[in-house]
Amino acid sequence: MRNIRLDLEYEGTRYVGWQYQLNGPSVQAEVMSVLKKITGEDVKLTGASRTDSGVHAAGQVANFFTTSKMPALELRRGLNALLPDDIAVLDAADVPADFDARSASSKTYVYSVLARVAPSPLMRRFSWHVPWPIDLSAMNEGGAYMLGRKDFSSFRAARSDAYHSVREVLSVRITSGANEVIAIEVRGRAFLRHMVRIMAGTLVDVGLGRIPPSDVEAIISAKDRSAAPRTAPACGLLLKNIRYI
Amino acid sequence: MRNIRLDLEYEGTRYVGWQYQLNGPSVQAEVMSVLKKITGEDVKLTGASRTDSGVHAAGQVANFFTTSKMPALELRRGLNALLPDDIAVLDAADVPADFDARSASSKTYVYSVLARVAPSPLMRRFSWHVPWPIDLSAMNEGGAYMLGRKDFSSFRAARSDAYHSVREVLSVRITSGANEVIAIEVRGRAFLRHMVRIMAGTLVDVGLGRIPPSDVEAIISAKDRSAAPRTAPACGLLLKNIRYI
Numbered sequence: 001m002r003n004i005r006l007d008l009e010y011e012g013t014r015y016v017g018w019q020y021q022l023n024g025p026s027v028q029a030e031v032m033s034v035l036k037k038i039t040g041e042d043v044k045l046t047g048a049s050r051t052d053s054g055v056h057a058a059g060q061v062a063n064f065f066t067t068s069k070m071p072a073l074e075l076r077r078g079l080n081a082l083l084p085d086d087i088a089v090l091d092a093a094d095v096p097a098d099f100d101a102r103s104a105s106s107k108t109y110v111y112s113v114l115a116r117v118a119p120s121p122l123m124r125r126f127s128w129h130v131p132w133p134i135d136l137s138a139m140n141e142g143g144a145y146m147l148g149r150k151d152f153s154s155f156r157a158a159r160s161d162a163y164h165s166v167r168e169v170l171s172v173r174i175t176s177g178a179n180e181v182i183a184i185e186v187r188g189r190a191f192l193r194h195m196v197r198i199m200a201g202t203l204v205d206v207g208l209g210r211i212p213p214s215d216v217e218a219i220i221s222a223k224d225r226s227a228a229p230r231t232a233p234a235c236g237l238l239l240k241n242i243r244y245i
Numbered sequence: 246m247r248n249i250r251l252d253l254e255y256e257g258t259r260y261v262g263w264q265y266q267l268n269g270p271s272v273q274a275e276v277m278s279v280l281k282k283i284t285g286e287d288v289k290l291t292g293a294s295r296t297d298s299g300v301h302a303a304g305q306v307a308n309f310f311t312t313s314k315m316p317a318l319e320l321r322r323g324l325n326a327l328l329p330d331d332i333a334v335l336d337a338a339d340v341p342a343d344f345d346a347r348s349a350s351s352k353t354y355v356y357s358v359l360a361r362v363a364p365s366p367l368m369r370r371f372s373w374h375v376p377w378p379i380d381l382s383a384m385n386e387g388g389a390y391m392l393g394r395k396d397f398s399s400f401r402a403a404r405s406d407a408y409h410s411v412r413e414v415l416s417v418r419i420t421s422g423a424n425e426v427i428a429i430e431v432r433g434r435a436f437l438r439h440m441v442r443i444m445a446g447t448l449v450d451v452g453l454g455r456i457p458p459s460d461v462e463a464i465i466s467a468k469d470r471s472a473a474p475r476t477a478p479a480c481g482l483l484l485k486n487i488r489y490i
Contacts, residue, residue, distance in 0.1 A: 011366040056367060058424075076363070086366045118321070121256045121331045122301060122371070179303075 001065045003099055004072060006031070006045075006079075007091040008060040013125055013235070014086065018051045018060065027051075027087055031062070034082045038075065039068040048101040048242045052194070054234030056126065059090075059108075059241035063101045101242075106170060108187045108240040111200035111232060115207075116180040127181060128200075128236035134207035136176055139184070141213035142206035143172035145220065146186075146199055153223035155202070157194035157231070165192055165223075174203065182207075185240070198225075200232035246310045248344055249317060251276070251290075251324075252336040253305040258370055258480070259331065263296045263305065272296075272332055276307070279327045283320065284313040293346040293487045297439065299479030301371065304335075304486035308346045346487075351415060353432040353485040356445035356477060361425040372426060373445075373481035379452035381421055386458035387451035388417035388429070390465065391444055398468035400447070402439035402476070410437055410468075419448065427452075430485070443470075445477035 008031070016024035020032075028045055035043045043064040051057055070078070076092040083089070112127040114120050115134045120127065149168040156165050173185045184200050202219065205211050211219075211229070219227045253276070261269035265277075273290055280288045288309040296302055315323070321337040328334070357372040359365050360379045365372065394413040401410050416432045429445050447464065450456050456464075456474070464472045 009363070009366050058367065080364060085364065085369055088364045088366050090363045118254070118335045119325055119330065119333045121254050121333050122303065124330055126367070 001067060001097070003063055003065055003095050003097050004075065005091075005093050005095040005099060005101070006062045006064075006089050008057060008062060009088045009090055010057050010060065011086040011125065012051060012053070012055045012057070015053065017053045017055065018047050018049065018057075024053075027057075027060075028062075030083060030087055031079070031089075034079055035064065035066075037082060038070065038078045039066050041066055041068065046101050048104050049107055049239050051239050052197075052234050052237075055237045055239065056235075057239040060239055061101045061104070061242045063095065063099055099244075103244065104189075104242045105245045106187050106189055106243045107191065108185060108243075109191075109196045110238045110240045111184040111186070111196060112236050112238070113182040113184065113200070113204060114180060115182050120179070123179065123181065125235055126238070128204075128233050130204055130208070132208055134182060134204070135209065136174060136182065136207065138209070138213050139174045139182075139203045139207040142203055142216040143174055143184075145213070145216035146172050150220055151223050152192055152195055152220065154219050154225055154228045155195045155198040156192040156225060157198075158225055167192060167195065172199075194231050197232045197234065197237055198228050200236065201230045202228050204232065205229040246312060246342070248308055248310055248340050248342050249320065250336075250338050250340040250344060250346070251307045251309075251334050253302060253307060254333045254335055255302050255305065256331040256370065257296060257298070257300045257302070260298065262298045262300065263292050263294065263302075269298075272302075272305075273307075275328060275332055276324070279324055280309065280311075282327060283315065283323045284311050286311055286313065291346050293349050294352055294484050296484050297442075297479050297482070300482045300484065301480075302484040305484055306346045306349070306487045308340065308344055344489075348489065349435075349487045350490050351432050351434055351488045352436065353430060353488075354436075354441045355483045355485045356429040356431070356441060357481050357483070358427040358429065358445070358449060359425060360427050365424070368424065368426065370480055371483070373449075373478050375449055375453070377453055379427060379449070380454065381419060381427065381452065383454070383458050384419045384427075384429070384448045384452040387448055387461045388419055390458070390461035391417050395465055396468050397437055397440055397465065399464050399470060399473045400440045400443040401437040401470060402443075403470055412436060412440065417444075439476050442477045442479065442482055443473050445481065446475045447473050449477065450474040
């Protein structure tokens with residue numbers, strides 16, 4: 001059996017998320033359905049990150065096993081020809097049998113906030129529109145409290161089914177880019193369900209002056225979802241890349 | 246009568262272009278219809294640039310006359326509340342009676358080429374996918390021949406109804422940005438119909454080695470549309486900004 005790694009980009013707008021679900025189209029199911037057409041096999045596609053409904057990816061990683069003899073580059077071409085235009089395979093490559101997409105050493109997400117009065121037709125699918133002045137240095141100060149290995153129960157969706165809620169956040173960088181977009185880039189080994197979006201919602205409230213930066217520490221210490229502010233909307237979130245050591 | 250200037254951003258995907266036409270929705274007609282709801286008047290909205298069907302804008306400028314007493318900022322708020330989400334008013338301001346959006350001193354367009362093998366779900370609405378290696382320095386060399394005041398009949402749509410075809414190109418800059426996107430930025434006093442897209446199509450053929458850079462001079466000298474390569478697709482084009490002196 002060959003083990004094939006796929007690097008994927010997708011616009012999550014019309015999907016229930018990465019993972020197969022009964023209630024709507026998922027990225028995983030779309031790719032598996034095309035793989036079935038190409039290989040004739042019911043492959044099981046394992047993804048690195050279960051992106052939520054509406055979340056985008058520039059660098060999702062997945063792998064599957066197949067007996068197909070098709071060269072990896074032809075496989076990529078075939079997938080891109082048959083996939084809908086909101087999903088693309090950036091790379092396909094043979095990898096060692098023990099490679100598992102879930103064994104990532106770190107994942108990087110970028111949350112985009114459109115910080116200006118007018119909405120943006122060009123950025124509307126890829127950002128959260130926050131039409132009030134935002135204090136970037138307060139956000140950076142608040143972000144620093146999120147670093148390290150901690151119990152992130154406060155930044156965990158009520159429906160999360162993770163066994164325990166200790167995670168390690170490796171970096172939080174907040175930068176102001178072109179077109180009045182503030183990018184919150186978060187890197188960690190793994191994240192709880194909705195964790196990055198709750199971090200983004202919290203940092204935006206810090207930026208708006210609704211909570212002081214130092215309160216982030218207290219919010220985390222509370223280990224209670226109700227201590228943290230709103231979850232930022234899915235459309236602003238992008239899975240940027242996945243690293244394997 | 247007050248003269249109001251609007252600065253507009255829009256995603257052109259589902260429009261027949263800026264200008265009112267019988268065969269589909271136009272940006273101009275959408276904005277005029279909302280202005281009618283707000284002011285109660287049949288205003289005539291004059292745009293700086295007649296962007297083609299499918300072309301986007303980050304900085305279109307328009308103006309209209311009204312007897313409405315609504316402050317400009319409230320007008321902006323009302324427009325953004327009522328416009329579809331692919332059109333937004335970035336600014337609304339009272340301007341002198343002699344301001345005419347068409348009297349621009351220059352217009353800047355950016356044409357985006359996605360130069361990589363795999364298509365991009367995230368950029369697909371805003372770029373032309375060219376899946377072959379592109380030589381950026383050849384493109385820059387070719388672009389230099391497009392500078393200055395010339396007869397651009399070769400870069401003019403067959404259906405163009407302009408009286409004469411002499412235009413002045415002030416700058417052509419080709420840069421390689423993030424995500425393997427090549428940006429062709431063109432500034433000029435005015436452009437012929439499809440001119441920027443034919444320039445982009447020509448420069449891409451130069452970048453692909455299909456025509457040598459120096460042929461651009463001969464193509465322009467021919468003063469014949471059939472001498473120039475294909476028109477690049479509309480989705481890659483963005484009206485970036487308009488200057489007035």
